[in-house]
Amino acid sequence: MYKVTVIGSGNWGSVAAKLIASNTVRLDSFHDEVRMWVFEEKLPNGEKLTDVINKTNENVKYLPGIKLGKNVVADPDLVNAVKDANMLVFVTPHQFVEGICKRLAGKIRADAEGISLIKGMEVKKEGPSMISNLITKQLGINCSVLMGANIANEIAMEKFSEATVGYNQNKSAADRWVQLFCTPYFNVTAVQDVEGVELCGTLKNAVAIAAGFVDGLEMGNNTKAAIMRIGLKEMMTFSKMCFPSVKDSTFFESCGVADLITTCMGGRNRKVADAYARNGGKRSFDELEAEMLQGQKLQGVLTAKEVHEVLSNRGWLHIFPLFSAVHAISTGRLPPSAIVKINEENLRHVQIVSSL
Numbered sequence: 001m002y003k004v005t006v007i008g009s010g011n012w013g014s015v016a017a018k019l020i021a022s023n024t025v026r027l028d029s030f031h032d033e034v035r036m037w038v039f040e041e042k043l044p045n046g047e048k049l050t051d052v053i054n055k056t057n058e059n060v061k062y063l064p065g066i067k068l069g070k071n072v073v074a075d076p077d078l079v080n081a082v083k084d085a086n087m088l089v090f091v092t093p094h095q096f097v098e099g100i101c102k103r104l105a106g107k108i109r110a111d112a113e114g115i116s117l118i119k120g121m122e123v124k125k126e127g128p129s130m131i132s133n134l135i136t137k138q139l140g141i142n143c144s145v146l147m148g149a150n151i152a153n154e155i156a157m158e159k160f161s162e163a164t165v166g167y168n169q170n171k172s173a174a175d176r177w178v179q180l181f182c183t184p185y186f187n188v189t190a191v192q193d194v195e196g197v198e199l200c201g202t203l204k205n206a207v208a209i210a211a212g213f214v215d216g217l218e219m220g221n222n223t224k225a226a227i228m229r230i231g232l233k234e235m236m237t238f239s240k241m242c243f244p245s246v247k248d249s250t251f252f253e254s255c256g257v258a259d260l261i262t263t264c265m266g267g268r269n270r271k272v273a274d275a276y277a278r279n280g281g282k283r284s285f286d287e288l289e290a291e292m293l294q295g296q297k298l299q300g301v302l303t304a305k306e307v308h309e310v311l312s313n314r315g316w317l318h319i320f321p322l323f324s325a326v327h328a329i330s331t332g333r334l335p336p337s338a339i340v341k342i343n344e345e346n347l348r349h350v351q352i353v354s355s356l
């Protein structure tokens with residue numbers, strides 16, 4: 001029997017728990033109960049978020065108005081939440097994963113399998129390292145990924161969408177993850193390309209920041225389409241230069257072009273970047289994120305910084321004008337309007353400020 005724990009309970013983490021819980025009650029090979037680790041916090045009325053989730057069956061802070069399923073049990077104790085599970089679903093903002101894995105090392109079942117729904121990466125001396133790799137290295141478990149055109153609030157309302165599972169060797173584990181996530185309104189397919197799937201989910205967040213700048217400057221649909229096209233090209237080039245095994249076909253799965261489109265149209269990265277450009281870059285992303293997202297986290301600004309680190313280290317800035325401009329704008333070194341001046345002159349500027 002398989003026992004599932006979801007590590008994370010934000011907007012997408014809560015929807016993932018709902019999807020999974022609807023399947024574990026239905027399928028004999030899974031225990032009904034789904035544990036969901038909650039990063040504990042107090043609500044304005046003084047109650048603990050975990051207590052409220054368990055009382056109301058709703059994550060009132062990160063996914064209000066949606067019932068998770070009676071078999072979802074919120075647990076604020078990370079080690080307790082994973083101790084019986086052999087299927088671990090990682091779904092937190094990427095900046096917190098390393099700390100979580102350190103706390104989990106030596107505390108999980110020997111037969112556990114992992115899947116990461118986390119869009120992000122780390123930068124090491126040797127280059128970019130994907131979150132699934134960090135999980136595998138720190139916990140010694142096989143880790144697949146699930147990415148796709150998945151704005152959480154839409155899936156919470158059971159509107160049809162697709163997703164892609166990326167796996168390396170273990171096809172039977174991938175099939176089990178597909179079975180665990182698939183519903184009539186959530187169609188999941190598996191491809192053998194962990195890094196490709198994960199890089200798509202990660203890099204599109206930086207492109208969405210660029211799309212938000214264009215919206216905030218009211219530049220129109222043609223400009224936004226141009227940004228998305230250049231962004232897709234840079235995503236493919238970056239992925240293949242860093243991980244030559246990445247397959248072209250992966251970019252045409254839900255995790256690729258479809259996620260790029262949905263995020264640039266309706267995601268949180270787009271929304272906050274739009275506000276940043278409307279304010280002429282005078283209010284920081286941190287300030288806007290706190291005000292507009294109430295505890296939810298952006299991944300695109302940090303990802304642009306991480307990509308920039310790789311590009312600088314490797315002398316590749318000139319090959320990636322869009323990624324370079326997103327970083328320079330989001331850190332206040334270029335104005336938002338520079339997003340459509342990704343020409344030689346601005347590139348030189350980006351390179352000069354990077355070397356300061």
Ligand SMILES: NC(=O)c1ccc[n+]([C@@H]2O[C@H](COP(=O)([O-])OP(=O)(O)OC[C@H]3O[C@@H](n4cnc5c(N)ncnc54)[C@H](O)[C@@H]3O)[C@@H](O)[C@H]2O)c1
Pocket residue numbers: 008009010011012013014038039040062091092093094096117118119120150151152153295296297298299
């Ligand atoms: N929301 C979406 O539509 C969506 C869809 C697909 C993928 N994702 C990805 O899923 C991942 C998780 O995003 P989300 O939307 O579930 O989260 P979120 O942005 O809605 O919420 C932030 C979460 O971080 C937690 N947190 C805050 N400080 C913490 C700390 N110090 N340590 C650990 N946790 C802490 C909060 O309790 C909360 O659960 C991200 O990588 C995101 O890109 C999100």
Ligand SMILES: O=P(O)(O)OC[C@H](O)CO
Pocket residue numbers: 119148149150151152208259262263266267268269270298299
């Ligand atoms: O709201 P965003 O910008 O974090 O994007 C959400 C998802 O990644 C879309 O698939």
